[in-house]
Amino acid sequence: KKILIINGPNLNMLGIREPDLYGAVTHEKLVGLLANWCREAGVGHDYFQSNHEGAIVDRIQEAYFEGVDGIVMNPAAYTHTSVAILDALKATAIPTVEIHITDVSTREDFRRVSYVALAAKHRIMGHGIEGYREAIGWLVDYLNKA
Numbered sequence: 001k002k003i004l005i006i007n008g009p010n011l012n013m014l015g016i017r018e019p020d021l022y023g024a025v026t027h028e029k030l031v032g033l034l035a036n037w038c039r040e041a042g043v044g045h046d047y048f049q050s051n052h053e054g055a056i057v058d059r060i061q062e063a064y065f066e067g068v069d070g071i072v073m074n075p076a077a078y079t080h081t082s083v084a085i086l087d088a089l090k091a092t093a094i095p096t097v098e099i100h101i102t103d104v105s106t107r108e109d110f111r112r113v114s115y116v117a118l119a120a121k122h123r124i125m126g127h128g129i130e131g132y133r134e135a136i137g138w139l140v141d142y143l144n145k146a
């Protein structure tokens, strides 16, 4: 099985960006951790980060044509705004786990809304970087049962 991990805007700034909220782990470090966690979970993976909404829509569509089995996605700010990303997930019907480093339910009101949640099989938030490991684990279990 093969999964795609997508990180949305400003997640390339991890380690620099609001470390009190998002932690000290850099984006480069995270990319390495994701590879380790996928290896541990026995699943192949690709990684994609973009600051551009349309590039994320394109990547989700490509994943469909590549036969990707599942997606772990932190849509970042697009979580709260992007009907286009929601529609891409619905169009491809690829099982998706939504992950947020912070707990978006306890921050500003505008972060409580998630369009992506309408297509997600599962949501993980507020568990920091470790949440990605949980998301990978949940998705692999789900795919192995399906």
Ligand code: DQA
Residues within 6 Å of the ligand: 009, 010, 011, 074, 075, 076, 077, 078, 079, 099, 100, 101, 102, 103, 104, 111
């Ligand atoms: C985030 C939460 C979003 O509200 C924010 O725009 C992000 C990161 C998180 O991982 O906690 O960029 O998705």
